[in-house]
Amino acid sequence: MTRDDVINRFAIHYNDCDNATAILLFNEVHGDVLQQVQDINSSTTISLTAGQREYTLPDTVIMVNEAYYQDSATESSWYKLVPTSIQELSAKTNWRAQAQQVRPTEYYITTAVSGNTGIKKIGFRQIPPTTTSAGYPNVTLFGTVNPSNLAGSDNLPSMISYPNVYVYGMCRKYAIMRQPEKYPIYQELYQKELDLNIESSKGMEFMDEGTFLSPQFLRLGTRGR
Secondary structure (H helix, E strand, O other): EEEHHHHHHHHHHHOOOOOHHHHHHHHHHHHHHHHHHOOEEEEEEEEEOOOOOEEEEEOOOOEEEEEEOOOOOOOOHHHHEEEOOOHHHHHOOOHHHOOOEHHHHHHHEEEEEEOOOOEEEEEEEEEEOOOEEOOOOEEEEEEEEEOOOOOOOEOOOOOHHHHHHHHHHHHHHHHHHHOOOHHHHHHHHHHHHHHHHHHHHHHOOOOOOEEOOOOHOOOOOOOOO
């Protein structure tokens, strides 16, 4: 099913919605769904600076599943970092006063003020001792990234087994603006379709799903949804 197919199905419910608005609604739902289903996974490399504890994360990074300190391209030399949090570190140690520069073993996700907005950052309990040169050492993150918007003829991602999640997702957003009384109906339909897609892509066994980077999940070790 393509993006335009979804919009045509949405028009059966709301034929008064103009195409430009429908595309905006689709793009919003596209991001929502793929964040939950975790269909778009990739890696992000963080270049290090000796003596610097925290680094800005690209806006495209939604969730971190794994983080590795890489000395070289040889995978057997990679060192897996352990996720932690500022709250956990603060409760256990006077970690910010420890300025010794050694290879990191733990990482955390935080935010910082940038002008009138905020940015996502990754930090390390142990301050990196070496500046990245010729690509190494670095920290490489594996996880979920923001999806690109689809063109009209583009197919939905392969792991979307129940495409009506997009249709009902669009309907629930439009209902908030035009028919609030119908929102609960579309919300229930959307959630059911979303759960089916999550179950289809993940299976019935839910494992630790990494570190969510959207504001409502900005803590480590979050399970479930």
